[in-house]
Amino acid sequence: MSEQDLGITESKSHATGDWYAEVVQKAELADYAPMGGFIVTRPRGYAIWEGIQDHLDAEFKATGVQNTYFPMFIPESFLEREKDIVEGFDPEVAWTTHGGHEELDERLAVRPTSESIIAPFMADWIRSHRDLPMRLNQWCSVVRWEATETKPFFRTKEFLWQEGHTAHRDEQSAREETMTRLDQYERLYEDVLAMPALTGRKPDHDKFPGAEMTTTVETLMPDGKSVQAATSHYLGTSFAEAFDITYADEDEDDCVAHTTSWGLSWRAIGALVMLHSDEQGLVLPPTLAPEQVVIVPIWDADSKEHVLEYADEIAADLDSAGLRVGLDDRDNRNPGFKYNEWELKGVPLRIEVGPNEVEEESATLVHRPDGEQISVERAGISDTVDDHLDEVYAKLYAAAEQTLDGAIREADSREEILGTIGQHGGYVEAGWCGDEACEAPIKDAVAAEIVMVPFEDDPIHEECAICGEPAARTAYFARTY
Amino acid sequence: MSEQDLGITESKSHATGDWYAEVVQKAELADYAPMGGFIVTRPRGYAIWEGIQDHLDAEFKATGVQNTYFPMFIPESFLEREKDIVEGFDPEVAWTTHGGHEELDERLAVRPTSESIIAPFMADWIRSHRDLPMRLNQWCSVVRWEATETKPFFRTKEFLWQEGHTAHRDEQSAREETMTRLDQYERLYEDVLAMPALTGRKPDHDKFPGAEMTTTVETLMPDGKSVQAATSHYLGTSFAEAFDITYADEDEDDCVAHTTSWGLSWRAIGALVMLHSDEQGLVLPPTLAPEQVVIVPIWDADSKEHVLEYADEIAADLDSAGLRVGLDDRDNRNPGFKYNEWELKGVPLRIEVGPNEVEEESATLVHRPDGEQISVERAGISDTVDDHLDEVYAKLYAAAEQTLDGAIREADSREEILGTIGQHGGYVEAGWCGDEACEAPIKDAVAAEIVMVPFEDDPIHEECAICGEPAARTAYFARTY
Ligand SMILES: [Zn+2]
Ligand SMILES: [Zn+2]
Numbered sequence: 018m019s020e021q022d023l024g025i026t027e028s029k030s031h032a033t034g035d036w037y038a039e040v041v042q043k044a045e046l047a048d049y050a051p052m053g054g055f056i057v058t059r060p061r062g063y064a065i066w067e068g069i070q071d072h073l074d075a076e077f078k079a080t081g082v083q084n085t086y087f088p089m090f091i092p093e094s095f096l097e098r099e100k101d102i103v104e105g106f107d108p109e110v111a112w113t114t115h116g117g118h119e120e121l122d123e124r125l126a127v128r129p130t131s132e133s134i135i136a137p138f139m140a141d142w143i144r145s146h147r148d149l150p151m152r153l154n155q156w157c158s159v160v161r162w163e164a165t166e167t168k169p170f171f172r173t174k175e176f177l178w179q180e181g182h183t184a185h186r187d188e189q190s191a192r193e194e195t196m197t198r199l200d201q202y203e204r205l206y207e208d209v210l211a212m213p214a215l216t217g218r219k220p221d222h223d224k225f226p227g228a229e230m231t232t233t234v235e236t237l238m239p240d241g242k243s244v245q246a247a248t249s250h251y252l253g254t255s256f257a258e259a260f261d262i263t264y265a266d267e268d269e270d271d272c273v274a275h276t277t278s279w280g281l282s283w284r285a286i287g288a289l290v291m292l293h294s295d296e297q298g299l300v301l302p303p304t305l306a307p308e309q310v311v312i313v314p315i316w317d318a319d320s321k322e323h324v325l326e327y328a329d330e331i332a333a334d335l336d337s338a339g340l341r342v343g344l345d346d347r348d349n350r351n352p353g354f355k356y357n358e359w360e361l362k363g364v365p366l367r368i369e370v371g372p373n374e375v376e377e378e379s380a381t382l383v384h385r386p387d388g389e390q391i392s393v394e395r396a397g398i399s400d401t402v403d404d405h406l407d408e409v410y411a412k413l414y415a416a417a418e419q420t421l422d423g424a425i426r427e428a429d430s431r432e433e434i435l436g437t438i439g440q441h442g443g444y445v446e447a448g449w450c451g452d453e454a455c456e457a458p459i460k461d462a463v464a465a466e467i468v469m470v471p472f473e474d475d476p477i478h479e480e481c482a483i484c485g486e487p488a489a490r491t492a493y494f495a496r497t498y
Numbered sequence: 499m500s501e502q503d504l505g506i507t508e509s510k511s512h513a514t515g516d517w518y519a520e521v522v523q524k525a526e527l528a529d530y531a532p533m534g535g536f537i538v539t540r541p542r543g544y545a546i547w548e549g550i551q552d553h554l555d556a557e558f559k560a561t562g563v564q565n566t567y568f569p570m571f572i573p574e575s576f577l578e579r580e581k582d583i584v585e586g587f588d589p590e591v592a593w594t595t596h597g598g599h600e601e602l603d604e605r606l607a608v609r610p611t612s613e614s615i616i617a618p619f620m621a622d623w624i625r626s627h628r629d630l631p632m633r634l635n636q637w638c639s640v641v642r643w644e645a646t647e648t649k650p651f652f653r654t655k656e657f658l659w660q661e662g663h664t665a666h667r668d669e670q671s672a673r674e675e676t677m678t679r680l681d682q683y684e685r686l687y688e689d690v691l692a693m694p695a696l697t698g699r700k701p702d703h704d705k706f707p708g709a710e711m712t713t714t715v716e717t718l719m720p721d722g723k724s725v726q727a728a729t730s731h732y733l734g735t736s737f738a739e740a741f742d743i744t745y746a747d748e749d750e751d752d753c754v755a756h757t758t759s760w761g762l763s764w765r766a767i768g769a770l771v772m773l774h775s776d777e778q779g780l781v782l783p784p785t786l787a788p789e790q791v792v793i794v795p796i797w798d799a800d801s802k803e804h805v806l807e808y809a810d811e812i813a814a815d816l817d818s819a820g821l822r823v824g825l826d827d828r829d830n831r832n833p834g835f836k837y838n839e840w841e842l843k844g845v846p847l848r849i850e851v852g853p854n855e856v857e858e859e860s861a862t863l864v865h866r867p868d869g870e871q872i873s874v875e876r877a878g879i880s881d882t883v884d885d886h887l888d889e890v891y892a893k894l895y896a897a898a899e900q901t902l903d904g905a906i907r908e909a910d911s912r913e914e915i916l917g918t919i920g921q922h923g924g925y926v927e928a929g930w931c932g933d934e935a936c937e938a939p940i941k942d943a944v945a946a947e948i949v950m951v952p953f954e955d956d957p958i959h960e961e962c963a964i965c966g967e968p969a970a971r972t973a974y975f976a977r978t979y
Contacts, residue, residue, distance in 0.1 A: 088533065117643045
């Protein structure tokens with residue numbers, strides 16, 4: 018990459034979309050595939066996904082989830098067994114029609130989601146109450162043929178995700194499961210992605226096809242839009258009835274199971290990049306950065322040998338302490354170029370060492386998010402670096418939290434909702450009667466919708482801000498990705 | 499599962515195929531999907547795949563490989579850019595032709611392998627010799643529409659695998675890469691799957707489409723057939739030329755890269771199950787078993803409390819030592835049923851504890867492969883169990899090695915090759931002139947082919963066993979899966 022290609026040229030605040038696309042490409046997270054709507058996930062992008070997988074997969078397994086792999090194809094007749102699913106996904110399904118030179122007898126959907134292939138197997142595997150709860154998950158890709166502009170990790174026809182599918186004896190157990198997964202998603206955002214999040218339910222008219230309740234993690238982007246960052250659905254008995262998932266209880270009576278499904282996609286990467294990054298490029302929390310620290314030695318002809326040896330030793334110390342460390346000892350690049358490159362690539366902490374640092378047995382640390390420089394002692398460098406990585410994480414989280422806290426505003430009337438969204442973006446909290454019709458004028462005027470309804474049942478407003486009828490709920494309006 | 503469903507009813511030696519299918523289903527590794535040629539990988543099967551992934555992925559990363567994700571679809575025009583690839587896979591490609599209600603402008607292949615989508619991106623990413631070697635890998639599924647009978651993990655239209663793709667400055671570096679990956683595959687088999695293996699080259703007429711050299715790991719199945727257990731290809735410059743993968747060397751001269759690709763699929767699971775398992779069911783090495791140890795407490799009304807407490811403590815000890823341990827304290831099953839069930843499911847080591855063991859502060863260990871029983875002291879149980887797991891591994895490996903060693907036979911003539919394969923199966927080592935025509939009569943008569951040519955250049959036979967011309971190589975003939 019040449020010097021002039023290295024910098025980000027777009028403005029985060031004025032051209033968020035272009036800036037985002039530039040960061041994703043220049044930080045080497047992803048490239049556009051030749052077919053519209055598809056991307057290629059490069060090593061630096063895939064490493065973030067692996068970090069997310071590692072964390073979430075361990076949480077799932079610690080709470081009884083088992084991984085599986087179901088076929089990528091679903092026969093059309095299977096999709097049609099649950100009418101809500103087929104209606105919900107029909108226009109978005111990619112169809113495979115030929116195997117080799119032969120036309121298939123029945124065309125096969127490339128999975129848009131796997132309820133309709135997993136449910137019949139659950140029905141087969143579940144015999145008695147002792148087989149419950151059954152908790153299955155798979156990490157895979159799904160395809161939804163939406164004809165919109167490609168936005169890496171946010172809008173792609175194929176995307177990576179995990180999909181969890183569980184069956185339970187009763188409603189309570191299934192509802193608890195739904196909340197367990199939602200909590201795990203929220204913790205992923207808060208503890209790993211440095212992203213504070215809101216959680217609640219989707220309004221009934223925006224539930225997953227066939228669900229009784231869809232819960233959501235919503236995160237705020239810097240341009241004031243909300244991202245649906247993960248969802249967890251309580252499916253009631255609709256899938257169990259459609260696919261005959263029943264079990265014998267203690268008295269050998271036949272009962273219908275209650276099911277859930279829940280998923281998180283690589284959209285998490287998109288939200289992470291969009292939220293923290295800046296006009297120098299990618300910013301990553303140390304939890305997910307492929308390199309947490311990069312050491313840039315600064316030498317002249319006289320000092321080269323000593324500086325490199327010193328830098329090597331620090332790298333070895335950090336590596337032994339289990340940190341992901343890079344040493345940039347390239348001869349053909351100057352330190353300034355290296356700083357820019359590692360800032361662009363989002364390395365959370367830079368260590369500069371030159372003749373002064375060697376002399377003083379010190380090191381200069383630079384925090385990626387805000388450029389803060391700190392001179393620290395060479396002794397105990399691993400612990401010191403660990404502390405500074407925590408500090409970098411805390412800085413990212415605090416900045417995001419401040420933005421989120423300032424972006425939740427109340428409104429009492431249609432005009433106030435429209436004005437607030439129009440002027441500030443973010444979330445507008447308002448009383449809502451529960452009728453989809455009252456969302457429509459907001460959607461039409463400012464393209465905002467009800468992204469979330471808090472779990473607390475008591476609305477904090479007495480009247481629906483739109484129609485003036487008694488408020489059944491509190492609604493959070495926002496523009497979305 | 500009822501008592502009568504639990505046992506394996508087919509004979510391993512007399513009906514190997516049926517026995518294998520029964521073990522896979524009853525041990526709950528996989529089920530058949532409704533579409534012919536597809537399977538559903540259940541938790542106990544997927545856990546084996548995860549174990550293989552964990553080992554291999556760590557080896558890959560330690561040797562410079564980076565994971566990526568490329569689209570599951572490849573435009574038809576891309577497949578056609580490398581004529582050998584398209585000729586090799588054309589009849590086996592599944593085609594996606596519709597997105598939603600629209601017919602696509604260009605039909606998309608569901609990836610049968612990804613050379614033709616990865617190569618153009620490598621061409622784009624590689625600029626100078628400093629970008630080399632570039633080593634990319636992905637864990638994904640591929641589809642090959644072969645119309646043969648389904649055999650879980652051996653023959654399925656969709657299968658899980660990893661595919662590595664690398665680019666190098668010169669032939670030597672690319673050939674070394676090819677061998678590095680072959681070695682890692684061989685070590686996976688020997689160190690993790692308890693399977694001794696043969697390595698060598700495929701004869702030229704059986705190379706991967708477009709490859710200069712295909713190397714293979716071959717493992718022997720108990721019915722005397724050979725399984726191609728992993729392959730690693732040196733692709734020369736054919737893909738680099740077709741897709742323009744070039745780099746500027748130190749003098750800024752434009753050079754063509756040399757590439758490799760290498761892959762291992764879930765066929766490894768199939769070979770593992772087929773080799774070690776028996777008429778009691780699945781046998782797994784402790785390295786990959788979802789539970790390495792299961793504790794079965796044996797109690798009567800008087801002793802129940804003490805026995806269960808004792809068993810609990812042992813389980814806690816083993817768990818703390820990092821062992822994967824299960825405690826089967828089900829009330830509704832007797833010990834004999836539990837023994838059968840855990841044998842069926844392939845748990846390498848059983849621990850029985852009853853009133854005697856509590857009294858004597860001991861435990862009874864039972865090795866899955868041969869039923870050997872050993873009474874051991876309760877004190878130091880974790881270390882003892884660790885040792886016994888190693889012993890179980892060694893038993894599996896030794897038995898497989900003995901079978902393999904006894905199954906390699908020499909032959910000097912066509913009749914001897916045919917007679918030996920016909921009578922014994924296994925491998926027949928013979929001189930070979932190098933001409934495909936000399937393989938044909940063996941293929942026609944006993945369905946055996948040349949599965950492997952040893953790396954050593956000096957043939958150990960002077961003449962081709964078939965045509966009598968001077969032998970250019972040594973060929974290993976075998977029937978295959
Ligand atoms: Zn209203
Ligand atoms: Zn010959």
